Amino acid sequence: MKLLENKVAVVTGASRGIGEAIALKFAEQGANVAFTYLSSDEKAKALEAKLTALGVKAKAYKSNAAVYEETETLIADVLKEFGKIDICVNNAGISKDNLLLRLSPDQWDEVMDVNLKSVYNMTKQVIRPMMKAKTGSIINMSSVIGIMGNAGQSSYAASKAGIIGFTKSIAQELGSRNIRCNAVAPGFIETDMTSYLKDGEGASAYIQQIPLARFGTPEDIANVCLFLASDMSSYVTGQTISACGGLCM
Numbered sequence: 001m002k003l004l005e006n007k008v009a010v011v012t013g014a015s016r017g018i019g020e021a022i023a024l025k026f027a028e029q030g031a032n033v034a035f036t037y038l039s040s041d042e043k044a045k046a047l048e049a050k051l052t053a054l055g056v057k058a059k060a061y062k063s064n065a066a067v068y069e070e071t072e073t074l075i076a077d078v079l080k081e082f083g084k085i086d087i088c089v090n091n092a093g094i095s096k097d098n099l100l101l102r103l104s105p106d107q108w109d110e111v112m113d114v115n116l117k118s119v120y121n122m123t124k125q126v127i128r129p130m131m132k133a134k135t136g137s138i139i140n141m142s143s144v145i146g147i148m149g150n151a152g153q154s155s156y157a158a159s160k161a162g163i164i165g166f167t168k169s170i171a172q173e174l175g176s177r178n179i180r181c182n183a184v185a186p187g188f189i190e191t192d193m194t195s196y197l198k199d200g201e202g203a204s205a206y207i208q209q210i211p212l213a214r215f216g217t218p219e220d221i222a223n224v225c226l227f228l229a230s231d232m233s234s235y236v237t238g239q240t241i242s243a244c245g246g247l248c249m
């Protein structure tokens with residue numbers, strides 16, 4: 001028995017990295033998947049084909065999660081096409097690292113809009129159909145940096161810490177409607193976002209701080225999301241699960 005049979009999931013920012021791994025994992029477990037991307041039509045089409053080959057319905061939507069009106073249109077289109085939304089993974093995110101002395105207002109705003117406002121935008125859109133259906137699982141991608149902080153990442157850390165507060169509040173607002181809302185806090189995961197860490201001397205210095213002595217893979221994070229999306233986590237809400245090889249404990 002597949003864990004997400006007949007469920008419909010929306011995943012933002014899924015044309016690569018962690019989002020792509022989540023879309024694939026969910027489809028392997030029987031979910032129909034609507035996913036968003038921003039730039040690469042080619043990558044989006046390729047993922048759509050991979051998901052469809054797993055025997056589920058899948059569709060790519062070009063949609064900027066940071067823009068409220070775009071998420072409004074997106075969710076209306078997904079509901080028309082898929083009929084319902086059981087799971088929403090707010091994965092899209094960016095980092096624009098800079099020491100505060102050099103961090104411009106525009107850089108601050110961009111990170112806040114893409115990382116935090118996007119979570120408000122998407123969650124606001126999906127809760128209505130979830131309330132009607134009296135079921136739903138919302139998963140927000142935070143980061144260990146939102147818990148620990150990091151020099152040079154004040155905007156990123158603030159946005160990811162904001163997600164944790166938002167997650168707890170939504171869990172309290174919507175628990176009685178059987179809608180769960182949790183966050184995942186990955187550590188260092190091997191994707192384009194962290195490619196600059198992988199090589200050279202820097203990499204071993206990072207790995208020394210990680211009890212499991214390796215960077216994580218996108219699949220490590222997708223597995224945690226699968227747990228939170230499925231009924232395996234039916235009594236879990238308002239939590240932030242760190243998946244960081246023990247870096248943050």
Ligand code: NAI
Nearest residue numbers: 013015017018064065091092093143186188189191192193
């Ligand atoms: P990535 O840079 O490889 O992928 C991010 C995806 O989000 C891309 O597909 C990109 O097109 C999309 N995206 C960016 N802005 C968007 C927007 N406004 N609307 C829609 N899509 C947008 O990054 P990665 O590593 O896969 O990260 C995914 C999430 O996990 C992010 O929220 C990130 O902050 C978080 N995370 C990643 C960690 C890592 O070590 N890679 C660690 C902790 C958290």
